[in-house]
Amino acid sequence: xxxKDLAELYKRLEKTTLKxxxxxxxxxxxxxxxxxxxxxxxxxxxxxxxxxxxxERELGVGEKLLIRAVSMATGIEGSWIENSVKDTGDLGExxxxxxxxxxxxxxxxxxxxxxxxxxxxVKIAETQGAGSQDxxxxxxxxxxxxxxxxxxxxxxxxxxxxxxxxxxxxxxxDAIAQAFSVKVELVERAYMxxxxxxxxxxxxxxxxxxGLSKVEIQVxxxxxxxxxxxxxNVRDAxxxxxxxxxxxIKYDGARVQVHKDGxxxxxxxxxxxxVTKSIPEVVERIKKHLKPEKVIVEGELVAIGEGGxxxxxxxxLRRFRRKYNIKEMIEKIPLELNLFDILYVDGENMIxxxxxxxxxxxxxxxxxxxxxxxxxxxxxxSPEEAEAFYRKALAMGHEGLMAKRLDAxxxxxxxxxxxxxxxxxxxxxxxxxxxxxxxxxxxxxxxSSFLLGAYDPEKGDFVPVGKVGSGFTDEDLIxxxxxxxxxxxEEKGKEVKIEPKVVIEIAYQEIQKSPKxxxxxxxxxxxxxxxxxDKSPEDADTIERVAQLYELQERxxxxxx
Amino acid sequence: MRLVLSxxxxxxxxxxxxxxxxxxxxxxxxxxxxxxxxxxxxHVALAxxxxxxxxxxxxxxxSNLELGIDFDRLNTILKRAGSSDKIELSLSEDASxxxxxxRNSAMRRFDLxxxxxxxxxxxxxxxDFLAEVEVDPKILSEGIKDAEIVxxxxxxxxxxxxxxxxxxxxxxxxxxxxxxxRALNFEVSEPCKSMFSIEYLKxxxxxVDAASTIRLHLGTDIPMRxDFLAExxxxxxxxxxxxxx
Numbered sequence: 001x002x003x004k005d006l007a008e009l010y011k012r013l014e015k016t017t018l019k020x021x022x023x024x025x026x027x028x029x030x031x032x033x034x035x036x037x038x039x040x041x042x043x044x045x046x047x048x049x050x051x052x053x054x055x056e057r058e059l060g061v062g063e064k065l066l067i068r069a070v071s072m073a074t075g076i077e078g079s080w081i082e083n084s085v086k087d088t089g090d091l092g093e094x095x096x097x098x099x100x101x102x103x104x105x106x107x108x109x110x111x112x113x114x115x116x117x118x119x120x121x122v123k124i125a126e127t128q129g130a131g132s133q134d135x136x137x138x139x140x141x142x143x144x145x146x147x148x149x150x151x152x153x154x155x156x157x158x159x160x161x162x163x164x165x166x167x168x169x170x171x172x173x174d175a176i177a178q179a180f181s182v183k184v185e186l187v188e189r190a191y192m193x194x195x196x197x198x199x200x201x202x203x204x205x206x207x208x209x210x211g212l213s214k215v216e217i218q219v220x221x222x223x224x225x226x227x228x229x230x231x232x233n234v235r236d237a238x239x240x241x242x243x244x245x246x247x248x249i250k251y252d253g254a255r256v257q258v259h260k261d262g263x264x265x266x267x268x269x270x271x272x273x274x275v276t277k278s279i280p281e282v283v284e285r286i287k288k289h290l291k292p293e294k295v296i297v298e299g300e301l302v303a304i305g306e307g308g309x310x311x312x313x314x315x316x317l318r319r320f321r322r323k324y325n326i327k328e329m330i331e332k333i334p335l336e337l338n339l340f341d342i343l344y345v346d347g348e349n350m351i352x353x354x355x356x357x358x359x360x361x362x363x364x365x366x367x368x369x370x371x372x373x374x375x376x377x378x379x380x381x382s383p384e385e386a387e388a389f390y391r392k393a394l395a396m397g398h399e400g401l402m403a404k405r406l407d408a409x410x411x412x413x414x415x416x417x418x419x420x421x422x423x424x425x426x427x428x429x430x431x432x433x434x435x436x437x438x439x440x441x442x443x444x445x446x447x448s449s450f451l452l453g454a455y456d457p458e459k460g461d462f463v464p465v466g467k468v469g470s471g472f473t474d475e476d477l478i479x480x481x482x483x484x485x486x487x488x489x490e491e492k493g494k495e496v497k498i499e500p501k502v503v504i505e506i507a508y509q510e511i512q513k514s515p516k517x518x519x520x521x522x523x524x525x526x527x528x529x530x531x532x533x534d535k536s537p538e539d540a541d542t543i544e545r546v547a548q549l550y551e552l553q554e555r556x557x558x559x560x561x
Numbered sequence: 562m563r564l565v566l567s568x569x570x571x572x573x574x575x576x577x578x579x580x581x582x583x584x585x586x587x588x589x590x591x592x593x594x595x596x597x598x599x600x601x602x603x604h605v606a607l608a609x610x611x612x613x614x615x616x617x618x619x620x621x622x623x624s625n626l627e628l629g630i631d632f633d634r635l636n637t638i639l640k641r642a643g644s645s646d647k648i649e650l651s652l653s654e655d656a657s658x659x660x661x662x663x664r665n666s667a668m669r670r671f672d673l674x675x676x677x678x679x680x681x682x683x684x685x686x687x688x689d690f691l692a693e694v695e696v697d698p699k700i701l702s703e704g705i706k707d708a709e710i711v712x713x714x715x716x717x718x719x720x721x722x723x724x725x726x727x728x729x730x731x732x733x734x735x736x737x738x739x740x741x742x743r744a745l746n747f748e749v750s751e752p753c754k755s756m757f758s759i760e761y762l763k764x765x766x767x768x769v770d771a772a773s774t775i776r777l778h779l780g781t782d783i784p785m786r787x788d789f790l791a792e793x794x795x796x797x798x799x800x801x802x803x804x805x806x
Binding site: 075077103107142 | 600603604605607713714758799801802803
């Protein structure tokens with residue numbers, strides 16, 4: 001199958017904002033794919049990715065290397081391409097222009113196939129060590145050499161992770177169902193269990209509804225985590241849970257999903273990124289303290305400070321990011337794993353088992369000790385007891401409590417009311433930077449005010465809910481400017497539009513109804529709290545969440561809270 | 562198979578040049594000699610190597626062999642050899658590795674695992690060259706270095722009297738004129754001119770150390786051919802042109 005066909009799909013997707021039409025276009029395209037090995041890779045390419053997020057591999061190609069490769073393939077100078085970006089506002093467009101003006105001839109040009117593009121990407125991702133930049137350069141030049149301007153545009157966007165076709169996971173799921181005439185719920189289920197659209201598309205095409213309904217958890221492939229809604233207080237949570245619930249400490253750490261298959265351990269972050277290599281000591285402890293041969297468990301990884309008190313979750317993220325001198329970090333930032341759920345054990349799928357049974361099972365498979373623990377919990381009907389536990393958790397320096405329904409099965413990817421979180425304040429929001437403004441005077445060369453967007457999963461887009469300028473130090477602003485500059489899409493006077501990539505945590509006094517933004521909501525006195533590198537833009541709080549928090553706030557104001 | 566080279570100089574230089582352009586290639590070993598044809602990943606340069614058995618001190622090959630070579634690895638190994646070291650090439654017993662033995666004061670043995678090289682049939686395109694000029698390799702490599710001062714591409718031009726190596730850019734112009742008297746051989750049927758990438762030319766010209774003379778074939782806006790000649794060795798490169806912008 002030719003890459004030209006895929007480029008054509010991207011182009012059509014860009015031309016329409018209609019979700020139904022986009023779904024149909026993707027479905028029609030998927031239906032045309034007949035080879036299973038191509039069907040496995042195409043869904044991710046349609047999302048503008050090369051590998052699923054949980055795959056350890058990444059291209060590691062930045063704008064500079066990409067420009068060098070295009071320059072090598074076309075004979076157009078790199079500086080020309082860089083300058084052209086100032087006019088087009090998009091490196092993809094500029095790559096297309098360079099290919100149009102191509103000056104370097106080549107021997108034996110061959111049309112690009114999807115397979116060749118993907119194989120080249122894999123080679124690039126797997127190239128390591130001395131001279132790897134040069135090799136990556138040559139691999140890249142090879143595909144650009146045979147790319148038409150249009151193909152080049154989308155190749156560049158895929159490589160830089162800047163595809164803007166508005167296809168998000170939900171749309172892809174619907175398209176797979178439509179393409180192969182299978183049930184959406186079954187596609188969703190299979191995806192939640194495996195987080196692998198390539199695999200799901202293949203099963204949908206070749207095995208239909210029956211095959212999809214038989215898809216099982218696979219040790220090694222992450223399961224979409226079950227999520228919690230916010231409760232106003234402990235008492236409400238207890239009522240919501242039906243009068244009796246498990247309360248467990250909500251640790252201020254990073255949630256992880258641990259897969260163990262004999263000696264092979266994989267640890268996924270909340271974003272389902274593979275973080276195994278950054279925390280080797282945890283891997284070793286898991287080998288010792290998880291009894292079953294094959295098991296999938298979930299827990300919260302917490303950084304421990306003086307006197308065993310928890311440190312903020314950012315410390316755990318520093319561990320995840322570290323690629324070198326890991327040994328030193330093991331001593332600097334010791335970690336503790338608090339396990340709270342079990343999803344699979346030795347051939348047995350646990351997610352359809354009720355929570356109280358899962359917890360018992362979890363307790364039976366963990367040998368506590370050595371920084372591997374069970375999340376501290378109580379099971380109670382008494383609001384007083386629950387509140388005492390809540391105060392204890394806060395006194396210990398933790399975030400609050402989780403409340404869980406005893407009879408709830410594990411619902412992958414669902415943010416329902418079967419799990420509730422209880423925290424002292426109005427919850428901070430994780431929002432995406434979608435625009436910014438250059439500062440004035442002393443701050444003229446830094447971006448100093450940021451437009452915040454909440455995620456709209458329906459449209460796969462981000463809607464503005466406010467602007468934040470306070471809470472940043474001068475150093476923060478310099479850092480953010482550095483980080484955001486390559487993501488600038490458009491500049492108009494002082495205002496710039498930013499590629500939605502960066503998620504930040506925002507505190508605020510309250511949410512107001514406002515006609516100023518199309519979302520209908522605006523944050524009052526927003527203040528920057530932290531950079532959330534653990535979250536991808538799609539993990540940011542949704543516009544629906546903002547609406548929910550507004551309702552919650554109004555209820556509390558009315559004294560019902 | 563057992564091949565012995567009395568000194569490493571030529572092989573070192575050839576492999577060093579090839580490893581700049583190609584990642585991997587299939588080396589064909591026959592009773593008459595060894596050969597290789599490969600293209601760079603960008604499909605801009607094509608290399609065609611023939612080393613006849615006369616280039617070797619000893620040459621024992623019973624049947625045809627095809628060896629998949631990772632050129633970067635081979636180059637790393639050969640870098641360990643001095644120019645005057647004796648080199649011996651043989652095959653491991655299970656034919657999974659090329660054994661390179663370097664002899665000087667000590668005997669050093671390196672095993673280079675052979676790799677699968679994807680099949681790519683490379684036919685050399687038919688080209689109508691208008692000029693053929695044979696010069697001392699230094700003349701060309703110095704001319705390219707001069708041109709590099711102002712540009713990343715160079716124009717090679719021939720008329721009935723001279724070969725011109727010229728470049729121009731924002732930083733100025735450079736022209737190197739080589740009169741036909743300075744050439745070892747000079748045949749021009751029609752004036753002609755083509756433009757090429759300096760980066761590629763520089764990579765190719767690394768082979769000058771191995772060559773006693775270099776032959777240049779040129780036309781108008783078509784690929785050029787560069788032949789490096791040494792005793793028993795012929796290394797040809799085809800380089801696709803750039804188009805005037």
